[in-house]
Amino acid sequence: METITLRVNGRAHQITVRGHQTLLDALRDGLGLLSVREGCGIGVCGACTVLIDGRPFSACLTLAALAEGREILTVEGLGTAEHLDPVQDAFLARTGFQCSYCTPGIILTAKALLDACPDATDEELREYLSGNLCRCGSYVKILDSVRTALARLRSH
Amino acid sequence: MVVRGVRERDAVEKVTGQIPYALNVTLPGMTYARCVRSPYAHARIVAVDASRALSLPGVVCALTRDDLTDGRLFPYYGAAIKDQPIVAIDKARHVGDVVAAVVAEDPETAAEAAALVDVEYEELPAVFDPVEALRPGAPLVHEQIVGHYEIPPNPIIRPQNGTNLINHMKVRRGDVERGFAEADFVFEDVYYSPALHHCALEPHVTVARWEDGQLTVWSSTQNPYFVRDQLAAIFRVPPERVRVLVYTLGGGYGSKTYARMEPLTAVLAWKAGRPVKLALTRAEEFVTTTKHEARVRIKSGVKRDGMLIAREVEIHYNAGAYADRSGTIARSGGIGSIGPYRIPNVKVDAYAVYTNRPNAVPFRGLAVSQVAWAYECHTDELARRLGRDPLEFRLQNLLHTGDRFATGEELEDIHFAELLEDAARAIDYHGPLPAPSAPERQVGRGLAVIIKHMGSNPATTRIDLRLDADGALTVLSSTVDIGQGARAVLARETARALDLPEEVVQVPYVETGTTPPDQGTTSSRSTFFNGLAVRAAAADLRRQLVELAARLYETAPEQVVVRSGRVFAPGAPAQGVPWGELLTGAGVASITASGTFGTQIWVDPETGQGKASHHWHQAAAGAIVEVDRETGKVYLRKLHLATHAGRVIDRPNAELQNEGCATFGLSQALFEELLFDENGQVTNPNLADYMIPALADFPADFSTTLAENPEPDPEVHGLGETGLPAVPPAIGNAVRDATGVRLASIPLLPERVLAALEAREAGTARTNG
Numbered sequence A: 001m002e003t004i005t006l007r008v009n010g011r012a013h014q015i016t017v018r019g020h021q022t023l024l025d026a027l028r029d030g031l032g033l034l035s036v037r038e039g040c041g042i043g044v045c046g047a048c049t050v051l052i053d054g055r056p057f058s059a060c061l062t063l064a065a066l067a068e069g070r071e072i073l074t075v076e077g078l079g080t081a082e083h084l085d086p087v088q089d090a091f092l093a094r095t096g097f098q099c100s101y102c103t104p105g106i107i108l109t110a111k112a113l114l115d116a117c118p119d120a121t122d123e124e125l126r127e128y129l130s131g132n133l134c135r136c137g138s139y140v141k142i143l144d145s146v147r148t149a150l151a152r153l154r155s156h
Numbered sequence B: 001m002v003v004r005g006v007r008e009r010d011a012v013e014k015v016t017g018q019i020p021y022a023l024n025v026t027l028p029g030m031t032y033a034r035c036v037r038s039p040y041a042h043a044r045i046v047a048v049d050a051s052r053a054l055s056l057p058g059v060v061c062a063l064t065r066d067d068l069t070d071g072r073l074f075p076y077y078g079a080a081i082k083d084q085p086i087v088a089i090d091k092a093r094h095v096g097d098v099v100a101a102v103v104a105e106d107p108e109t110a111a112e113a114a115a116l117v118d119v120e121y122e123e124l125p126a127v128f129d130p131v132e133a134l135r136p137g138a139p140l141v142h143e144q145i146v147g148h149y150e151i152p153p154n155p156i157i158r159p160q161n162g163t164n165l166i167n168h169m170k171v172r173r174g175d176v177e178r179g180f181a182e183a184d185f186v187f188e189d190v191y192y193s194p195a196l197h198h199c200a201l202e203p204h205v206t207v208a209r210w211e212d213g214q215l216t217v218w219s220s221t222q223n224p225y226f227v228r229d230q231l232a233a234i235f236r237v238p239p240e241r242v243r244v245l246v247y248t249l250g251g252g253y254g255s256k257t258y259a260r261m262e263p264l265t266a267v268l269a270w271k272a273g274r275p276v277k278l279a280l281t282r283a284e285e286f287v288t289t290t291k292h293e294a295r296v297r298i299k300s301g302v303k304r305d306g307m308l309i310a311r312e313v314e315i316h317y318n319a320g321a322y323a324d325r326s327g328t329i330a331r332s333g334g335i336g337s338i339g340p341y342r343i344p345n346v347k348v349d350a351y352a353v354y355t356n357r358p359n360a361v362p363f364r365g366l367a368v369s370q371v372a373w374a375y376e377c378h379t380d381e382l383a384r385r386l387g388r389d390p391l392e393f394r395l396q397n398l399l400h401t402g403d404r405f406a407t408g409e410e411l412e413d414i415h416f417a418e419l420l421e422d423a424a425r426a427i428d429y430h431g432p433l434p435a436p437s438a439p440e441r442q443v444g445r446g447l448a449v450i451i452k453h454m455g456s457n458p459a460t461t462r463i464d465l466r467l468d469a470d471g472a473l474t475v476l477s478s479t480v481d482i483g484q485g486a487r488a489v490l491a492r493e494t495a496r497a498l499d500l501p502e503e504v505v506q507v508p509y510v511e512t513g514t515t516p517p518d519q520g521t522t523s524s525r526s527t528f529f530n531g532l533a534v535r536a537a538a539a540d541l542r543r544q545l546v547e548l549a550a551r552l553y554e555t556a557p558e559q560v561v562v563r564s565g566r567v568f569a570p571g572a573p574a575q576g577v578p579w580g581e582l583l584t585g586a587g588v589a590s591i592t593a594s595g596t597f598g599t600q601i602w603v604d605p606e607t608g609q610g611k612a613s614h615h616w617h618q619a620a621a622g623a624i625v626e627v628d629r630e631t632g633k634v635y636l637r638k639l640h641l642a643t644h645a646g647r648v649i650d651r652p653n654a655e656l657q658n659e660g661c662a663t664f665g666l667s668q669a670l671f672e673e674l675l676f677d678e679n680g681q682v683t684n685p686n687l688a689d690y691m692i693p694a695l696a697d698f699p700a701d702f703s704t705t706l707a708e709n710p711e712p713d714p715e716v717h718g719l720g721e722t723g724l725p726a727v728p729p730a731i732g733n734a735v736r737d738a739t740g741v742r743l744a745s746i747p748l749l750p751e752r753v754l755a756a757l758e759a760r761e762a763g764t765a766r767t768n769g
Helices: A023-030 A086-094 A103-116 A122-131 A139-155 B005-015 B107-114 B176-182 B224-235 B262-272 B282-286 B326-336 B368-385 B390-397 B416-426 B486-498 B526-552 B579-586 B651-670 B724-739 B750-768
Strands: A002-008 A011-017 A049-052 A055-058 A071-073 B031-037 B043-049 B059-063 B098-104 B118-123 B165-173 B185-193 B205-211 B214-219 B242-246 B276-279 B293-302 B308-320 B345-354 B441-453 B459-468 B473-476 B561-563 B566-568 B590-599 B616-628 B634-646 B701-708
Touching: A002 A023, A011 A023, A049 A103, A055 A103, A086 A103, A086 A139, A086 B005, A103 A122, A103 A139, A103 B005, A122 A139, A139 B651, B005 B486, B031 B107, B031 B262, B043 B098, B059 B107, B059 B262, B098 B107, B098 B262, B165 B326, B176 B293, B176 B308, B176 B345, B185 B368, B205 B262, B214 B224, B214 B262, B224 B242, B224 B262, B262 B276, B293 B368, B308 B326, B308 B368, B326 B345, B326 B368, B326 B441, B368 B390, B368 B441, B368 B724, B390 B416, B390 B441, B416 B441, B416 B616, B416 B634, B416 B701, B441 B724, B459 B526, B459 B579, B473 B486, B486 B526, B526 B561, B526 B566, B526 B579, B526 B590, B566 B579, B616 B651, B616 B724, B634 B651, B634 B724, B651 B701, B651 B724, B724 B750
Parallel strands: A002 A071, B031 B276, B214 B242, B308 B345, B634 B701
Antiparallel strands: A002 A011, A049 A055, A049 A071, B031 B098, B043 B118, B059 B098, B165 B345, B185 B293, B205 B214, B205 B276, B293 B308, B441 B616, B459 B473, B459 B590, B561 B566, B616 B634
């Protein structure tokens, strides 16, 4: 067991972890960030996606100790019910979800894409977002949500 | 922003990650469970010894069969036949069958302890194929069924001792032999659908707590009341002593129906004397619920003019180790296998068969997707053999309003032809084929049209409406939100029935102590049932408001008008009295109104005659594919799905149901298959090896139709499963159109398509040579 400092959603948290503990467990069980959810456990489905220094990572494959000193973002830090991030707002407007177990991961992936590549084409969106699986099959409206966010971003 | 109404509130909680799941439940003193599972498909259990596990620090308790055999508990559960033990008692019946469980202070210790439970097995011969399992002398999965297991009265399910048969459903109409004799052509084909896994991203999660003789269970279940009653039976307590709470489910698709991990978790909490949480691992999910593998032999007699006059179908559904709903799956699939066609002479034999495979349970498109794959490929082949266009051939034989179905029932509100023509238009069926995007690719178009029952049993739903003196209106329902937006629909339908703004209606989560009984959130039934139960409850609420106002204002009930959240009565203020004020004025804290809606359906299991569905779900799909001749890969260029909705309540959520069915359907056509080795072990129990579609797999060109009836208040048709069965055969028929090759088995993997293309080339070469 060792105590590490994780910077999550703009705040530093002291947390005690075991060497093999994943960032997923540290965020979910240690910090109570319930938007971070295990799906496949092997980095395939994207349900546990968080942004580390602005880039999407599978929290289930990331060791908590190795995330020390980096900036971690979950949807709790992206926006709140009172102040939604434009990406969250676009998903809300387009109903880009069903059961929403995968939604936080998809929103964060979309956020990273839009920040890095505001000129993304439809084909690039489809490709980039294919690391996040939605078993309910909401893909039409997920794509529509991200397109909406992109269009709003461009018009500002 | 201002957040209003159930729909928006849920949506905000979803995009901020705050919507509650059973996975989030944490209780003081909570412990964690882990299952011990059989490595053998079929084995007698000689001894179970948990002593090494119990000596591990942090272990709270272990559960073995010894806890089930001393009479304190009723040790079995099951949807129709109570044949599934809480942990294995005499035998393990599939690889992954639960043989013991441990509880520890943390999940890691529980996993470590589970590996220390020593089980001695005596391996038995196993059977995996449903056809083989029915042969005399096949290994018996259950030595005795009738007289051994509790089987609640159910005239449809007829298991047979000394065999692996769970149910044999028959449909008999007309004289099929005479029909074949009178036919000008008779064609027979065999089609196959593999076992699948539901793969909800949230696993099965249950938390159980015993406190003062009361059991409280938080679970990701689609059937809260069923779970309550099964738990009450296990502990031999009245159902009121069991409370089941359900929040949002992280996907279900049938996997969270009936009782899954709730009996084990509740018994572990009982033994531990502490709250217990059990969340299955991804690998465990794959051996907990599967879809029925099915083999379908289908034979049709056609007249020279193209009229279908006879059909014989034989279906074997692989039920796995426990019966669950397989009996009704044989019934629904048996009846559904005739398809949406007018055929006067029909003979169907549908078998649900025990094997040593993991449990097969309801799966979105229940029972029908397997037979639709068969009959819609077969229909295409019939047309081609007759030299007829597949669309025209279908249109010639489709059922219409007023026709009788294979069950003998007269059909109403039938739209197959419109849906099929809509799908044909969407893929430009009569236009020239689009050019291939590469020279090695061939383009083809395919169509399919399907009929599906709603619900599999006589079913009932009750809705309570509670009006409080502060004016709050609460809908109490045990419908589960699986992502379909059930709570939003309840609020909208209630607001509509009472002429209120949607925002004032509250819908709490399911809690069997307060929300009224419901059959379950299955079978695409909830929106339809809830809508009618809400209307009945709204009528009751209006009646109570009228009585209250008549009493308060000392007037005749006929003088009272209830409108838009107010009552108008002689003696009351002219602008009307808000309902809450009426209650306050009358000194009433709250009033509760109830509404119930039920359906009665019945078919004779010997003939399939009767009424099999309150109304029929209807869908058609059209697909354009490109097939790469060199790799065998199928590219889905266009997909259209048309369903009959009757009335659309929430358009985005209704579209999402069709989009979800399209995703499931294309995945079944092209990717998904649960693989087993020769010992019955699943060899792809993870998301790297079991393929579910990503956004890039979904066609860029997708469209959908939600057909509505023009009359003012048409009957709502459920959409949760309706479209799914049409999609795989539409894709299969498009591949046939593109290549000239018919593949009888899904998924249409590149290697299979390539092998079929090569086999045809070889055959052609031989013919030519």
